Amino acid sequence: MRNFSASKKLFQRALHLIPGGVNSPVRAFRAVGGNPLFIERAKGSKIYDVDGNSYIDYVLSWGPMILGHAHPAVVKALKNAVMKGTSYGAPTALEIELAELVLKVYPSMDKVRMVNSGTEATMSAIRAARGFTGRDKIIKFEGCYHGHADGLLVKAGSGAATFGLPDSPGVPKSYARNTLTLPYNDITALKSMIEKEWRSIACVIIEPVVGNIGCVLPKQGFLETLRKLTKKHGIVLIFDEVMTGFRVSFGGAQAYYGIKPDMTCLGKVIGGGLPVGAYGGKKEIMSMISPEGPVYQAGTLSGNPLAMTAGIETIRELSKQGIYSQLEKKSEMLEKGLIDAAKRAGATTRFYRAGSMFCTYFTATDVVDYKTAKTADAEKFSRFFSQMLDKGVNLAPSQFEAGFISLAHSEKDIDLTVKAAFEALKNI
Numbered sequence: 001m002r003n004f005s006a007s008k009k010l011f012q013r014a015l016h017l018i019p020g021g022v023n024s025p026v027r028a029f030r031a032v033g034g035n036p037l038f039i040e041r042a043k044g045s046k047i048y049d050v051d052g053n054s055y056i057d058y059v060l061s062w063g064p065m066i067l068g069h070a071h072p073a074v075v076k077a078l079k080n081a082v083m084k085g086t087s088y089g090a091p092t093a094l095e096i097e098l099a100e101l102v103l104k105v106y107p108s109m110d111k112v113r114m115v116n117s118g119t120e121a122t123m124s125a126i127r128a129a130r131g132f133t134g135r136d137k138i139i140k141f142e143g144c145y146h147g148h149a150d151g152l153l154v155k156a157g158s159g160a161a162t163f164g165l166p167d168s169p170g171v172p173k174s175y176a177r178n179t180l181t182l183p184y185n186d187i188t189a190l191k192s193m194i195e196k197e198w199r200s201i202a203c204v205i206i207e208p209v210v211g212n213i214g215c216v217l218p219k220q221g222f223l224e225t226l227r228k229l230t231k232k233h234g235i236v237l238i239f240d241e242v243m244t245g246f247r248v249s250f251g252g253a254q255a256y257y258g259i260k261p262d263m264t265c266l267g268k269v270i271g272g273g274l275p276v277g278a279y280g281g282k283k284e285i286m287s288m289i290s291p292e293g294p295v296y297q298a299g300t301l302s303g304n305p306l307a308m309t310a311g312i313e314t315i316r317e318l319s320k321q322g323i324y325s326q327l328e329k330k331s332e333m334l335e336k337g338l339i340d341a342a343k344r345a346g347a348t349t350r351f352y353r354a355g356s357m358f359c360t361y362f363t364a365t366d367v368v369d370y371k372t373a374k375t376a377d378a379e380k381f382s383r384f385f386s387q388m389l390d391k392g393v394n395l396a397p398s399q400f401e402a403g404f405i406s407l408a409h410s411e412k413d414i415d416l417t418v419k420a421a422f423e424a425l426k427n428i
């Protein structure tokens, strides 16, 4: 067994100072038992804890590190940038550069505003949609996570799903009343709600591939129907691509599935490991945003030069020829390996993947929404998780989170992962 004593010690200290010892709930390992690892450093596909253990990392900071940790081009650019000062509260050319890169890859957006997190991106996009339509209600889907803003913590995914707290105390009923929820992938329910309620609905927000209850793919026709109905009734369609952006494909899920949303939220990968979010969309909606229009949204550190630099370098690397086919090859290899390992070990699982995000569910049921995701055996997952960790593979500490692969993962990493998975699956 690996030694985790230094991590344990730090966690005991953290528990006195920080709620649950962590600054974001799913980091705490509550769903899988044990103590969280305290990390000292990371490089490429590997992450190193304070006890000197190394792991092949499939968490990747919950998505952003698509190039691998401490990518040399990003590190070099950041070193140069930091020497010039870390924040000015005034515009820079870097903001234009990142905006140009993003708008080129996401042609559904005419304009984009930089913020500091995915949470800020979704809450600001919804405010813009409400300002634009003059309507109050929003529709979201069960199990989709759009950050922790009040009105979005209704039947949310990620930690909320992991801990079985789909609705958070502290959210006024009057806020939650404006959030209507629907099961993901249910075209009939979608049609009936929109036909009935459209007059009061400002927007529909959706993870086009649901990464916050594992990895749930849209059924054929679901996103298409959603696009058609929202267009017909003047409802703003917001794709929350904070996770899927630059992940499912370079152009995100919207390019992969060929659907043009009215607004898009980005985060994670566009910050290259620094805190960045962005929201954008059609001209007529984005011109509602202050100071061009009356919808207020601001940020002291928004467009921060270090964050912009990491984002620019990351997207530049990603835009090089052949990068996404490399990533696809690695992802496919991992997919085949994990499916085959489960088969050989006699484990009943369902595997899903979209680009370089994936999930293995411990269930015999096809996973198409929140309800079917919840059929997965979380206890079995937690035994699998602990064994994988002991064998040097770092997975997200919950059955209901996606795994990610980076360009830094080698064939050897993937081989070792598949071997570890086979051994672990045999013993759970």
Ligand SMILES: *Cc1c(COP(=O)(O)O)cnc(C)c1O
Pocket (backbone or CB within 6 Å): 116, 117, 118, 119, 120, 122, 145, 146, 147, 148, 207, 211, 212, 240, 241, 242, 243, 244, 267, 268, 277
């Ligand atoms: C991570 C995530 C968010 C929230 O982003 P933060 O940067 O954690 O605030 C929102 N939407 C989706 C789809 C996400 O995966």
